Amino acid sequence: MTRVLVVDDAATVRLYHTSLLREAGFEVAEAANGLEAVEAAMIDSYDLFVVDVNMPKMNGYTCVETLRSETVGTAAPVLMISTEDRPGDADRAYQAGANLYLVKPVSAERLVRVATMLTTGKGPDA
Amino acid sequence: MGLVRKQQPEPETAPPLDTGELIRKLDDPDPEQRREAALELAGEPDAVPELLARVGLETQPRVRDAMLTTLAGHDTEAVAAGLAVHLASDEAGLRTAVAEALATMPLSVPGLLPDLLAAPDHDVRVMTAMVLADLPTPEARSWLVRMITDDTHPNVVTAAIDALLPAATAEHVPVLEAAARRFPDDPFLQFTVRAALPGLAGTQ
């Protein structure tokens, strides 16, 4: 089964993303900030990371950089989802190592489509 | 070889520096020196303006965290106001670290809320909801209800709902229902309210 780590400090967002991905057949684990995600990724391997930007202790950009660094060293795809839509945010996400950057809210169909595309390499772009 | 007792006489730790010397150390080129100085300035009111002036410019997250730990120990209006300006920062690390620090300042943050809730930048209002989520004051709930009821941006309203839910009770059901009616096209908001309502029915 394809394993996803949903990383968000907002419990409601974790519930939303987790429910949608589970319904679509993904196996989902959760982390409540970037540092928790880093620790989770050291213990288990994941096929996709869905990462928020504004989080306490470690924000999303630093989280993705750390996931890509030798500390964790994962090559799994990273989808960043943020409330922010300032100019430059998407660039910052791609610099950190994200594969895709979306702005909230993300519809159910779009989240599942993008998650499928990122984990299988198939399907049209969102 | 083997287990040994600490060598006597121990190498003396350097005598503590005075406030002026510590403030000068805040500009040391070595980040570890700056980090230590920021921590050692705990409880020193004269250092507050110096730390506030540097917290937005500091490039090393570890040093910035130490400055914020010391600043948050002063739960005063001047510190809260000096930090709150960074909620609008383009740098995610700075604005989230500042939100965390503000969330530990229950005495002074409420005074800033009227301005923060009226901030034209909706991202600042989202960060304000993050602060209120953890702010240990009974007032937090009523501020969050106000955001959920009045704010025009759906991302602010969903952030405020997320912050309110852990402390929400049956009396908040109408507040959530009204928010769901205001944003019928926001799938996340609709989902969140639908998921939360059953759990609130029996609470007081």
Added chain:
Amino acid sequence: MAGATSAGAGLSDADFDRFTEYFYKRTGIHFTHAKRYFVDKRVETCIRSSPYDTFASWFAALRMDKPDMLQELINELTVNETYFLREDYQFDAMLNTVLPKALAARGGVNRIAGPIKILSLPCSTGEEPYSIALRLLEEWDQIDHVDVEIHGADIDSDVLAKAAHASYGARSLARVPKAWVNKYFTPVGSGRYQVDEGIRSAVTLHKVNVCDTAAMRAFRDFDVIFCRNVLIYFDELSSRRAAENLYGALRPGGHLFLGHSESMSRISPIFTPTRLPEGIVYQRPTGAK
């Protein structure tokens, strides 16, 4: 009562979820529904001993950061017992991985300058620092080639006095092999055994508050720190400051062990988590960054 909020009736599903989410956020300890009965009972105990008569009013007060209430709750929900060789797998990690790494980073047995330094904080009545000493003496193949300093520190002078006296009963020694007891302890009557002078004198005890930055300046250049099951008791700012002070006490590259249910991810990002076969340990980064 509707909503099952009064003590004795158990928590409602929604209350249980809210409570466990809060407790997780506050302490990093997660209780699943499998622990439902246990959590219900312990929370009821806390409500009964509080001035509040419903879960809702008790929970509202707890959330306002009442340190005494949180401490009582944590005591109820965690095993807060100290005995020899507790959470022993972390000592395995120290012997198998951390000390060899520390030694290598400092130039190896022949070139290391100064002792390997290990700190147990809080050391409570001494079981932890003496456990470290026993395992090093019995199981570390380099102990005859390297100097090792062991330090214990606690805020409580009563427990420090007991640590200095170092006499323990059967319950505390239950996990210590008999041969080790015979070799390193002396019977002192009433079924109690005292750690031998050789080990007692090698462990240096200190009274210190880990949140006090000025006092913690005396702790420098440690290779390993054990700080287990204490940060969960601290409020947000105190645990942050404690973490900053522990960082300052470690040498760059030094390792920090937290209790097995604790995580630095709820406290501070200044350490680098490192995965060892025995679990996650935190390292002070070596680089200038």
